[in-house]
Amino acid sequence: MTKSIFYHAGCPVCLSAEHDIIQLIGAENVELVHIGQDRNRIxxxxxxxxxxxxxxxxxxxxxxxxxxxxxxxDVKG
Amino acid sequence: MTKSIFYHAGCPVCLSAEHDIIQLIGAENVELVHIGQDRNRIxxxxxxxxxxxxxxxxxxxxxxxxxxxxxxxDVKG
Incomplete structure (x- = not known):
């Protein structure tokens, strides 16, 4: 595994952190996974x-x- | 400000995260501040x-x- 994986659930705190992480490490170095939608990745x-x-x-x-x-x-509900 | 600043207190969780952050964004892009020692930066x-x-x-x-x-x-004690 060479990429990082950013797990989020679309929440405001998630989106803000996602923006920061992409700026810090570059979009090409991180896979974004929305586990609220991609539930099979939970x-x-x-x-x-x-x-x-x-x-x-x-x-x-x-x-x-x-x-x-x-x-x-909470994401699992 | 172009560098990030990583604040820590020398704790095991801090050191582990420091190692990861340096690997992710590069040592040249982050200033490390030990606020347990550099108390004037608290x-x-x-x-x-x-x-x-x-x-x-x-x-x-x-x-x-x-x-x-x-x-x-806790760091302020």
Whole structure:
């Protein structure tokens, strides 16, 4: 894995963080995944260690939870 | 301001996030500030909106709180 993955759920905190992350690391270096819409990616996010969104999964497998938009349980509903 | 500023307090969560941020955006693009040691920078961090460390202040003035190491109040002691 060479790209980071940015998991979000479309919330205002998510969108603001998404904008910042793209500016910091470049759009070509990050895959954006909206787990509120792409619900089949929720399990993958959970297994990677994502507890809340927005979160950035780095290429080396670490999860950076950035600010706080919603818990994964809230996204799962 | 063209560099980001990474505020931390030397905690394990801080060091792990610092390593990730440097890998993601490059050491030349981020100033590292240890507010547990550089205590005269605490007020600046607070005024920028930092509530906990580790936190990244972006060039456009947004604060990304990354995971959670310690609250600013804990650092102030």
């Amino acid at each position: 399990e993958e996010a959970e297994q990677a260690g994502v507890k809340s969104v927005p979160a950035l999964l780095t290429p080396n497998g670490n999860v950076l939870h950035i600010n706080f938009g919603a818990s994964l349980n | 007020e600046e961090a607070e005024q920028a909106g930092v509530k906990s460390v580790p936190a990244l202040l972006t060039p456009n003035g947004n604060v990304l709180h990354i995971n959670f190491g310690a609250s600013l109040n």
